[in-house]
Amino acid sequence: AKVRHLKWEVEYMHWSPDGQEGVVIAINGQFPGPTIRARAGDTLHLQLTNKLHTEGVVIHWHGIRQIGTPWADGTASISQCAINPGETFLYRFKVDRAGTYFYHGHYGMQRSAGLYGSLIVDVAEGEKEKFEYDGEFNILLSDWWHKGSHEQEVDLSSKPMRWIGEPQSLLVNGRGQFNCSMAAHFSNSSAVQCKLRGSEQYAPYILKVHPNKTYRLRIASSTALASLNLAIGNHKMRVVEADGNYVKPFTVDNIDIYSGDSYSVLFRTDQSSSQNYWLSATVRGREPHTPPAFAILNYLPTSASILPISPPPPSPRWDDYAYSKAFSNKIRALPGSPKPPQTHNRRIVLLNTQTYINGYTKWSINNVSLSLPSTPYLGSIKYGVGNAFDARSPPDRGPPGYDVMRPAPNPNSTYGSGVYMLKFNSTVDVILQNANALKENVSEIHPWHLHGHDFWVVGYGEGEFRERDAARFNLRDPPFRNTAVIYPYGWTAVRFVADNPGVWAFHCHIEPHLHLGMGVVFAEGVDLVQGLPNAAIACGLTGEMLIKNGTH
Numbered sequence: 083a084k085v086r087h088l089k090w091e092v093e094y095m096h097w098s099p100d101g102q103e104g105v106v107i108a109i110n111g112q113f114p115g116p117t118i119r120a121r122a123g124d125t126l127h128l129q130l131t132n133k134l135h136t137e138g139v140v141i142h143w144h145g146i147r148q149i150g151t152p153w154a155d156g157t158a159s160i161s162q163c164a165i166n167p168g169e170t171f172l173y174r175f176k177v178d179r180a181g182t183y184f185y186h187g188h189y190g191m192q193r194s195a196g197l198y199g200s201l202i203v204d205v206a207e208g209e210k211e212k213f214e215y216d217g218e219f220n221i222l223l224s225d226w227w228h229k230g231s232h233e234q235e236v237d238l239s240s241k242p243m244r245w246i247g248e249p250q251s252l253l254v255n256g257r258g259q260f261n262c263s264m265a266a267h268f269s270n271s272s273a274v275q276c277k278l279r280g281s282e283q284y285a286p287y288i289l290k291v292h293p294n295k296t297y298r299l300r301i302a303s304s305t306a307l308a309s310l311n312l313a314i315g316n317h318k319m320r321v322v323e324a325d326g327n328y329v330k331p332f333t334v335d336n337i338d339i340y341s342g343d344s345y346s347v348l349f350r351t352d353q354s355s356s357q358n359y360w361l362s363a364t365v366r367g368r369e370p371h372t373p374p375a376f377a378i379l380n381y382l383p384t385s386a387s388i389l390p391i392s393p394p395p396p397s398p399r400w401d402d403y404a405y406s407k408a409f410s411n412k413i414r415a416l417p418g419s420p421k422p423p424q425t426h427n428r429r430i431v432l433l434n435t436q437t438y439i440n441g442y443t444k445w446s447i448n449n450v451s452l453s454l455p456s457t458p459y460l461g462s463i464k465y466g467v468g469n470a471f472d473a474r475s476p477p478d479r480g481p482p483g484y485d486v487m488r489p490a491p492n493p494n495s496t497y498g499s500g501v502y503m504l505k506f507n508s509t510v511d512v513i514l515q516n517a518n519a520l521k522e523n524v525s526e527i528h529p530w531h532l533h534g535h536d537f538w539v540v541g542y543g544e545g546e547f548r549e550r551d552a553a554r555f556n557l558r559d560p561p562f563r564n565t566a567v568i569y570p571y572g573w574t575a576v577r578f579v580a581d582n583p584g585v586w587a588f589h590c591h592i593e594p595h596l597h598l599g600m601g602v603v604f605a606e607g608v609d610l611v612q613g614l615p616n617a618a619i620a621c622g623l624t625g626e627m628l629i630k631n632g633t634h
């Protein structure tokens with residue numbers, strides 16, 4: 083195993099992700115940020131310098147569990163103090179398991195501003211993957227708005243809330259087309275055909291393949307909002323990995339991918355090599371106002387500039403939830419994967435509701451809308467600093483008798499910064515309970531992401547979760563993941579072991595929803611945390627503590 087040294091500078095730059103110029107948060111002048119490639123067991127030693135002139139920054143390593151390094155999780159107000167302009171922070175952590183991961187900003191809405199990139203961990207030297215392939219590609223999916231992220235933050239925090247709406251474009255590896263479509267000739271919209279030379283910042287990503295080979299396609303979604311369906315025209319995909327864990331392989335025409343998810347699929351280049359093919363991503367779960375994203379599967383020696391002659395692959399209707407649920411249900415752990423404990427110590431039901439606080443629109447969990455404290459939890463809990471956050475734990479259940487099928491009779495909630503204190507090494511069930519939003523007959527998809535752990539996705543259900551539903555949990559081959567979706571008016575049950583000392587966010591990965599309070603905070607074994615760097619706690623009340631102790 084190696085120590086990999088990286089030096090990154092984060093700064094705004096002009097960029098045209100979709101043909102219209104805006105500003106993005108770039109890393110070392112790149113958008114998306116550089117792809118990190120390491121081997122399982124390696125340590126990343128990453129010096130991050132904040133070159134944003136007037137705002138802090140942090141980066142979260144999505145899917146990396148940060149075992150023993152909770153201060154490196156990159157969550158502002160939770161694991162560390164935001165890195166101030168001009169400052170350099172050292173992220174040092176182990177990538178302990180091969181898989182497809184990514185990284186992104188976790189402060190305000192910096193992910194929406196384009197702060198993201200891929201993190202690929204190969205198997206350790208001398209080890210073999212559990213499946214074979216001749217080559218691989220990596221795709222990071224995202225969505226893009228023409229309105230800047232700061233204005234979006236203001237819109238969301240206004241009274242009444244101004245919703246950000248649907249993205250203008252979907253991006254594949256940071257590339258999309260807004261002013262034109264590569265598939266205009268197949269569509270009945272007024273889109274004009276793109277005339278691209280290939281050198282544009284928004285030219286499509288090209289996957290160059292040789293015929294009759296097997297390729298691994300790594301896919302991760304860093305979208306701020308959009309749930310997606312991804313397909314490769316005329317090609318089937320065999321799903322082999324989800325969120326850094328092997329799954330029992332299964333073959334499909336297309337996959338659903340929610341924000342925070344990652345997958346590996348294998349595909350065989352068994353089609354005519356005199357043509358190229360579409361790779362497309364379309365919106366699911368929200369009425370689409372965003373055209374599909376395209377990349378080109380280019381069969382060599384055919385020229386990449388020859389557009390596919392077949393229409394883009396069909397995608398399911400945006401509101402065909404049965405289709406999505408069928409896909410979710412196909413995802414099972416590969417035999418030999420970690421098995422869930424057969425019993426639990428605590429069951430927490432998290433009711434997801436859209437609410438008001440003094441007329442401001444919020445998202446709330448058990449009627450509490452997460453409001454992050456100015457002193458990061460990890461330091462304040464470790465050092466027992468008082469009054470850093472709400473001392474009262476948030477509730478383990480929503481209001482009794484709540485009707486998840488209807489708008490709440492009383493839609494008001496309150497702010498909170500309390501923490502779910504989990505007993506170290508205990509087994510925790512969390513039931514994510516969806517409900518009707520503020521408007522009648524509206525309930526949306528929310529992909530929930532857990533930091534510091536993987537969980538077993540042990541069940542999905544419709545309507546309100548009842549204790550007897552637990553008898554149907556899949557404790558035999560549930561997938562081990564870090565992100566799980568809740569479907570409209572449904573519930574999703576996950577189980578995990580609280581065995582990683584630290585303070586961990588668990589939240590909806592839709593960035594505007596998190597910004598509006600849709601998350602909770604778990605803490606376990608914080609007294610066991612070692613080696614908290616001063617730079618991670620040098621703000622707020624822990625910063626004052628450092629000064630008093632003369633360590634500063």
Ligand SMILES: O=C1O[C@H]([C@@H](O)CO)C(O)=C1O
Nearest residue numbers: 245436519520526594595598
């Ligand atoms: O948080 C959200 O707000 C809007 C809508 O509910 C109010 O405009 C929407 O679709 C969300 O996901």
